[in-house]
Amino acid sequence: MLDLRHVVDHMDDVRAALARRSPAAAAALAPIAELGQKRRELIALSESKAAARNQANEKMAKADKKSAEFTEQREALKRLSGEIKDAEQALKEVEAKIQEQLALVPNLPDPSVPDGQDESHNVVVRTWGDKPSYGFTPKSHWDIGEGLGVLDFARGAKLSGSRFTVLWGAAARLERALINFMLDLHTREQGYTEILPPFLVKDAALFGTGQLPKFADDLFKTHKSDPERAYDLYLIPTAEVPVTNLHADEILDADKLPLAYTAYTPCFRAEAGSHGKDVRGLIRQHQFDKVELVRFSTPETSAESHEKLTQHAEEVLKRLKLHYRVSLLCAGDMGGASQKTYDLEVWLPGQGLYREISSCSNFGDYQARRAAIRYRPEPKAKPRLLHTQNGSALAVGRTVIAILEQYQQQDGTVVVPEVLRPFMGCEVIKGV
The missing domain is CATH 3.30.930.10 (Bira Bifunctional Protein; Domain 2)
Structure with missing residues (x-):
């Protein structure tokens, strides 16, 4: 199996190497590229939600427990925790799909291997x-x-x-x-x-x-x-x-x-x-x-x-x-x-x-x-x-x-x- 990080960071080079095998081998990267973009979006979403949760925690810690602000931040904290959990679950599912697709991608030919299809x-x-x-x-x-x-x-x-x-x-x-x-x-x-x-x-x-x-x-x-x-x-x-x-x-x-x-x-x-x-x-x-x-x-x-x-x-x-x-x-x-x-x-x-x-x-x-x-x-x-x-x-x-x-x-x-x-x-x- 290829290294996911290498594939994502060098998508064009990997695609070109696989194209030496066949067009079908290079095409196998297409769903990985799409899932990789979705993965990046979910990571960014999780990070932003986590940052918002930290802010809500800080505000709630400073607020009077009997105030409306405390109640508001507590509800925001609950909502954000649920959204983070959902994003993490979605990320786990996307990464599992990436691994499934990656398992079907062949190895990269060594540079010393001659070009050719048969x-x-x-x-x-x-x-x-x-x-x-x-x-x-x-x-x-x-x-x-x-x-x-x-x-x-x-x-x-x-x-x-x-x-x-x-x-x-x-x-x-x-x-x-x-x-x-x-x-x-x-x-x-x-x-x-x-x-x-x-x-x-x-x-x-x-x-x-x-x-x-x-x-x-x-x-x-x-x-x-x-x-x-x-x-x-x-x-x-x-x-x-x-x-x-x-x-x-x-x-x-x-x-x-x-x-x-x-x-x-x-x-x-x-x-x-x-x-x-x-x-x-x-x-x-x-x-x-x-x-x-x-x-x-x-x-x-x-x-x-x-x-x-x-x-x-x-x-x-x-x-x-x-x-x-x-x-x-x-x-x-x-x-x-x-x-x-x-x-x-x-x-x-x-x-x-x-x-x-x-x-x-x-x-x-x-x-x-x-x-x-x-x-x-x-x-x-x-x-x-x-x-x-x-x-x-x-x-x-x-x-x-x-x-x-x-x-x-x-x-x-x-x-x-x-x-x-x-x-x-x-x-x-x-x-x-």
Whole structure:
């Protein structure tokens, strides 16, 4: 969430920054501007009424208690007290409406983010490795997986409907191997602390990271079986939600920063609005696995922490020897909570294109303000909002896709990346 005072005091600058995202993002400020004016009027009214009440108090204190002036000032005092109470209540209601509107406003793009409205304006900043070459026409992962009998889309649909898949044998083992490999890399070599969080979270946690209220249609909300429970529970769309909110409503010591956490979780997304997109294969599933990286930093080290997190995610692809590129997203293609995002895009030869396998984002203090995550720069100093960063390292299902497609052989089998062989117990996937 943006800082209200900054928005009100720099309305034109904020509007211009949001316009880099889209006209709709800039237009979201209109009701806030109107409510902000109403707020200023109510504050001025309360202050003037309070001043009048003080004058009435002074006059009543000096007047004879039996005089008409005393009675007149006493009645004025009662009237003014009621008017002040009404103005304060109106101010509270206006400020609540401002916060509701402010919760819908996206983050301001970092100045280093390129202009543009969609992925065609993203900028490739680096590429790693070479595209693999084949003496045959490479297949897509769904053909490879079905040919080996390790990806079962029909039974997934029978069990749960569209966008669910059953992984058999070697594919299930590959998914598990990737999770273990990623967690070992992040914890043993890169200094992250492993977390196993709940997979159900309160609505407050989703508000804290920016999924609610705007993206409610993309979430799976559970049935409230206990009528006395005061909150809703949702299946997590990403480990970012529970891990970031570990420190909601807390004040951390500066000497503990940066904090770096990694977590494996299944993720659940309704994929609202994606009908007809990526209907084949594992690209866009309602349930999928991810290993997530989350960092907490001071504002001064925020950009450095973001770059470091991105490099840590890239290291997974390098160890797997998967060809990929890194794109800096333009303002219009970023998620609403992000101020700067790098997408890691892996090459899929069977489809002849690059696909996102990780988004590494810096949120500035946007999430920290929503979740009330602060730190104390030094003992007894006033708490400040810290900065949060997160990224997938990696989306496990999409990594399975990349391995099946980049490591495929003409006979339909798939070579296992060398770093995964200790986890897999084999060098080639030949079937279930």
